[in-house]
Amino acid sequence: MKPTDVLVVGCGLAGLTAALTAASRGKTVRVAARGAGTLAIGNACVDVLGYVNGEIVRGNPLDALGRLPEDHPYRIMGTEAVVKALRFFSRLCDENGLDIRTESRENLWIPTALGSFKPTCLCHPYMDRKSLQGHDRVIIAHMPWLKDCHAQMIKTAFARQKGFRDRELRIVELAAFGGQTHRNLTPLDVARFVDTPDGERWLSSQLANHVAQLDAGLCTAVLLPPVLGVERHREIRMRMTRNTGCTLAETVIPPPGVGGLRIRHALTQAAARAGVQIMENTHIVAARTQGRQCLSLVAENNGRGRELAASSFIVATGGFLGGGVVASPGKARETIFGFDLDAPERIEDWGAPDLLDAQPYARLGVKVNGRLNAITPDGDARWDNVYFAGRTLAGYDFASEKSGGGVAICSGHYAAPRC
Amino acid sequence: MTDIAQPDRCIVCTTCTVMCPVAKNCLDFLGPRMIGPAHQRFRLLGMGEDESLHYCSNCKNCDISCPCDVPVSTFIMRARAEASREKPPKFRDWILAHGELLACWLRFIPAVFKNFGMGFAPVRLLLHALGIARQAPLPAFAAQTFRRKFKSLSQPQNLPRQVVLFPGCFVDIYEPESGLDIVAVLNRAGYEAITPEGFVCCGLPLVANGFWQNARQNARRNLEELARWTDRGLPVLTACPSCALMFGKDYAEYFPDLLPRNLSPVLVDVCEFLTGCMERGELSAPDVAPGAATTGDDHILYHAPCHLRALGAGLPGLELLRLIPGLRAEYADSGCCGISGSYGFKKDKYAIGMRVGSALFSAMRQSDAKLCASECGTCRVQMRHGGGKQTLHPVSILRRWLDGK
Numbered sequence: 001m002k003p004t005d006v007l008v009v010g011c012g013l014a015g016l017t018a019a020l021t022a023a024s025r026g027k028t029v030r031v032a033a034r035g036a037g038t039l040a041i042g043n044a045c046v047d048v049l050g051y052v053n054g055e056i057v058r059g060n061p062l063d064a065l066g067r068l069p070e071d072h073p074y075r076i077m078g079t080e081a082v083v084k085a086l087r088f089f090s091r092l093c094d095e096n097g098l099d100i101r102t103e104s105r106e107n108l109w110i111p112t113a114l115g116s117f118k119p120t121c122l123c124h125p126y127m128d129r130k131s132l133q134g135h136d137r138v139i140i141a142h143m144p145w146l147k148d149c150h151a152q153m154i155k156t157a158f159a160r161q162k163g164f165r166d167r168e169l170r171i172v173e174l175a176a177f178g179g180q181t182h183r184n185l186t187p188l189d190v191a192r193f194v195d196t197p198d199g200e201r202w203l204s205s206q207l208a209n210h211v212a213q214l215d216a217g218l219c220t221a222v223l224l225p226p227v228l229g230v231e232r233h234r235e236i237r238m239r240m241t242r243n244t245g246c247t248l249a250e251t252v253i254p255p256p257g258v259g260g261l262r263i264r265h266a267l268t269q270a271a272a273r274a275g276v277q278i279m280e281n282t283h284i285v286a287a288r289t290q291g292r293q294c295l296s297l298v299a300e301n302n303g304r305g306r307e308l309a310a311s312s313f314i315v316a317t318g319g320f321l322g323g324g325v326v327a328s329p330g331k332a333r334e335t336i337f338g339f340d341l342d343a344p345e346r347i348e349d350w351g352a353p354d355l356l357d358a359q360p361y362a363r364l365g366v367k368v369n370g371r372l373n374a375i376t377p378d379g380d381a382r383w384d385n386v387y388f389a390g391r392t393l394a395g396y397d398f399a400s401e402k403s404g405g406g407v408a409i410c411s412g413h414y415a416a417p418r419c
Numbered sequence: 420m421t422d423i424a425q426p427d428r429c430i431v432c433t434t435c436t437v438m439c440p441v442a443k444n445c446l447d448f449l450g451p452r453m454i455g456p457a458h459q460r461f462r463l464l465g466m467g468e469d470e471s472l473h474y475c476s477n478c479k480n481c482d483i484s485c486p487c488d489v490p491v492s493t494f495i496m497r498a499r500a501e502a503s504r505e506k507p508p509k510f511r512d513w514i515l516a517h518g519e520l521l522a523c524w525l526r527f528i529p530a531v532f533k534n535f536g537m538g539f540a541p542v543r544l545l546l547h548a549l550g551i552a553r554q555a556p557l558p559a560f561a562a563q564t565f566r567r568k569f570k571s572l573s574q575p576q577n578l579p580r581q582v583v584l585f586p587g588c589f590v591d592i593y594e595p596e597s598g599l600d601i602v603a604v605l606n607r608a609g610y611e612a613i614t615p616e617g618f619v620c621c622g623l624p625l626v627a628n629g630f631w632q633n634a635r636q637n638a639r640r641n642l643e644e645l646a647r648w649t650d651r652g653l654p655v656l657t658a659c660p661s662c663a664l665m666f667g668k669d670y671a672e673y674f675p676d677l678l679p680r681n682l683s684p685v686l687v688d689v690c691e692f693l694t695g696c697m698e699r700g701e702l703s704a705p706d707v708a709p710g711a712a713t714t715g716d717d718h719i720l721y722h723a724p725c726h727l728r729a730l731g732a733g734l735p736g737l738e739l740l741r742l743i744p745g746l747r748a749e750y751a752d753s754g755c756c757g758i759s760g761s762y763g764f765k766k767d768k769y770a771i772g773m774r775v776g777s778a779l780f781s782a783m784r785q786s787d788a789k790l791c792a793s794e795c796g797t798c799r800v801q802m803r804h805g806g807g808k809q810t811l812h813p814v815s816i817l818r819r820w821l822d823g824k
Contacts, residue, residue, distance in 0.1 A: 001691075001733065002698065030733070035486030036434050181446045183453075183471075192443055256437045272752040279733035281483045299731065301667075304683055306732065321430070322486055 003309035004028040006419045007297060009284050009336065010316035010324070012037035013046075013405055014390025016267040017085075017412035018314045020092060022419055023274040031271070032282040032299060032308060037264065038321060043252040044100060044226065044259020045110060045127070046409060048086070049074070050119035050402025054358070060106050061121055061406075071395040073407050076370060077414045082406070085413035090122060096266035097234050099124055111223060113148055113253040115157025119402055124259075126237075126249050129163065135221040135247060137168040139210065145176040147184045148254060149225055168218070172210040177202055187225035188256045195229045200236055203227065207244045221247040226258035233262050284308075284317075287337050287386075294383045297336065312385045312419035315366075316412060319391035325365060332364045334392070339374070339382070341365060341394065358400040365394035372415045387415035426456035426463075429489045435481035440755040441474055444774040448474035451481035455491035458498070468502050475499070476759035476768070476775075477627045479664070479729040493672045496626050503629030511550030515761035516628035519620040522564070522592040530562040552769035556804035558593040558796075565595035569614050572602065578611040583648045585686055587659030588620050589796030597796075600815040601658055601689055607821060608693065608702035613653070617644035621665040624760050626673065638674050641666065645684055657686040658812060660727035660794050661760065667730065688727075690794065690813055691735035697742055704742050705820040719816060720788040722751045722779055722802060724795035725759075736794045736813035743820050749788065753779035756793075758801035773805060780805040792816055 006022045008015045011033035019029045049061035049068075057064045062082060065074045074082060090101040102108075102122050109117035109129040117129050125131070132138060138158065142151035151171045158164045177193055193199035207222060214220070228250060229236040241248055252259070271278060279299075286298040288307065296309040315336060317324025325341065326333055332343040343364055344350055350361040366374045366388045373381035374388055389411035391398065398404030429452070436442050436450035448454075448471045458469055472495070481491035514521065525533055536542050537557055547553040565586045582605060590598040602612045618641055622634035645666070648655050657663050663686040670677065670684055678684065696702040721737045728734075740748035756776045757763050763772030783791055783806030791810040793799055802810040 001694070001735075002738070034488075036438050036484035038432075038434075038486070040434050040437050040484065041432060178446055183446060183449050185446070188437065189446060256433050261437060268752065272750045277733060277737070279731065280728045281731040282733070283488075283731065301685075301731065304685065318486070321432075 001308060004030045005310065006312050006314060007032065007308055007310035008314045008316060010318060011278055012316060012318060012390060012408065013039050014408035014412040015316035016271065017089060017409045018316060018389055018416045019276045020267065020270055020274060021413045021416035023276050025417060027419060029276045031276060031278045032284050033278055033280050034283050034323065039260045039264045041255035041257055042260025043257035044262055045120040045123035045252060046100065046405035047402040048121035048406035050107065051400060057107055073393045073396055073411055076368065077410055081414050082410045085410040086122060088413055089409045092270060093266055096270050098262055098266045099234065100263060101125065111251045113251050115154035126247055132221050132249055133163040136218040137170065137220045139220060139222045140171050141222060141224045142171050142173045145185060146225065147186050174206050186256060187227050187253060188258050190227040191230050191258045194227055194236060195232050204240045204243050211244050211246060221249055223249050223251065225253055226250040230258060230261050231265055284336050289383060292381065292384045294386045314387045314389055314415045315392055316390040317392055319365065322391065324392040334366055358397045362397035362399060363395055366392050367394045371418050372411060387418060389415045426459035428487050429456035430487055434484045434486060435491050438480050438484035440478060440480060440775040441476050441771060445474055445771045447471055451491045455481065455494040456489055459494050462498060468498065472498055472502060476762040478725040478755050478759045480725055480755065483729050490672055499629050500631035508629040509550055512628040515764060516624045516630050518592060519588045530560040534559045547766060550766045551764055552766045555764040555769050556800050557764065558800050561593055561595045565591040565598035566614060568595050568599060574611050575606050578606060578609055580610045581653055582610045582612055583653050583655040584612045584614050585618050585655055585657040585662060586614060587657055587662045590658055594796055597658065597812040597815050600818040604693060604814055604818050608696040615644060621662040623661050623665040627760055635674055638670050639677055642677055642684055646679060654687050656689045656692050658689045658794065659796060660724045660730060662686060663688055664726045664730050688732060688735050690739045691732060694735055694739050694742060704744055716790055717746055718788040719746060719748045720751050720783060720786045720791045721748050722756060722791060722793040722798060724793055724798045725755050727794055739813050739817060740792060743817060749786065751779055751782045753782045756798045756801045758797045760797055763801060776801055776805045783808050
């Protein structure tokens, strides 16, 4: 197999961003993917930094980067790199038919399936709580035939929020589509139906009918689970907004989150067009190195190895979930190159008692230098042409910080020009 | 059935169900997560089977998308085998699973009569009654199988190297021309092709339709035959990604006790082999074909079969096409075509298959490419049927260009 300029391992948010950045700079790129990447089940939002040490980050999350520890990936890359990466990503989404951006560069709060709000930074702009509160009336679409769809819970939670006190909150029930099934339907099933002309008509006419029965003159928003299409989301939302005369907003939900699939679809389409070849179901198991250079990575191939040679390598294999990092009692290891990661010796020190607290194990990963090369305990680069990106990196806890998407995009985008 | 993997490696992330083309297009199917690892727990307790087991098309997108290496499709195929022991599969499934045997029985009937028969409305109605969709694009029998044509083929003398070719049932029975294209290109690269009689159907359609023991017998014969050739140090090539997947991955998961200890049962993808030939200088890329630009044949839309993607070897067919100077090969990237071997021919699955393939069909219609390419025989059938454009194996396209057509 012909060597490429860059070999990216992993096709989640970090891997795809890295691949597309490298391709946009004229490099030949191959992606080795094991699994579809966590992006496929996520939501349409990119968290940059929601909390530091348990404190909410209000305003521009970039202003809070200075409060992070020095070995945090954001601190290693620097604010300017973060700004550039987010801009690149928003433009990429826009070019591929998706509005995932920040209007104010400030953290905003978007509604969840439970009626709570979570901080994020880049998202569909109409998901912002402020935008919802700017309406006189919020219609909450109820689909009782759908899993995890609890309109009454959303209404109750909204009613407690100051910004919604004098707003009219109203639940409307939507009729089910299709016939009987013993399967649990999720918003993804609806979104895929809405992607078809029949489905779009089905949803649009129901919403328009409900709205027509209400007093006119009130500025109205409709809150739905993420059902406004997957592959044709932008045009569908635009047409339905016109048909109903309302702002249409969506909640973020537990997997499958629909929005992440929208992003994945946009990025893989862009990759196909850019000539990036994604090798699916390819398990990279080892590396061939010579001194401080990596020559190739070895893919498992029916008991034999298949060597994938490149000039540079970006490792975006994910953490424990993606298989980039594995743990055994008292030990953690990077899986391709096989080096040990700094980890507490006593297993009790891996976790904090409160599940929702920051967790020490969540920060386990590959320690890197300013070029995102893995470093030895002495601080020297292990290999000069291998860069680490995304959740494989040490020093951040994406769940408690709400920083997963941001670090993934920024490290992918930061690593690629160094190849 | 020993050595069945345990389901607990599954972390219930739902990625497989999100990526499953059947779950996407058929709400009656519980999806690979439920029918695979989740239901496996009930099976281990001897509890009943779910009614939607039969919807799985064995396209393997679950295995491709799983982050935790859960053998999802293997759970499902083993469950289907178990279910078939209690309730034997339909006669329709027997027909679709035993294409090789049927072709053998019908070999004395001239193809023109067979094809007239297959195209004859009352016959299609009969098949429809048996459960083979009337609208489905059943491929026509070739006048002579690839193996028979191959016997009377004279390859150039004194070729310095040899390879073994496992043609796969589709090329053998329905599309021998693409097999001949492969032999011609191999010859040009300096290889004499050998097509052994000892190989039989890889067994994938047998597994997919519940004929586990038949598949096991085929696997045993094929592994013995494969060892005979690999012992001689000869690479064994195939043009069919599904056969390659069955040998390379599925035999080990379905019939681990049949695998000899030191053999990794690999069939080499013919496109990968030929890109290697080009890199080694054994085969030089064709010159820009004169006049090709004016025919519009210089733009090819390439579709990657799911089983090729599951092999984890990238898209060598696309790479091969991109090595042809003056040719623009575009990747359709539109997911499964919906045929999944015998699945899309079934009366109760035809509409699902067509919905699954609709993204690919519209990509074909929207593309200005007049010619499409894909390695898998039944994908090509479905693409011609749904997308309405001529579709060839990448090596057939390479041969056209090498011949200056």
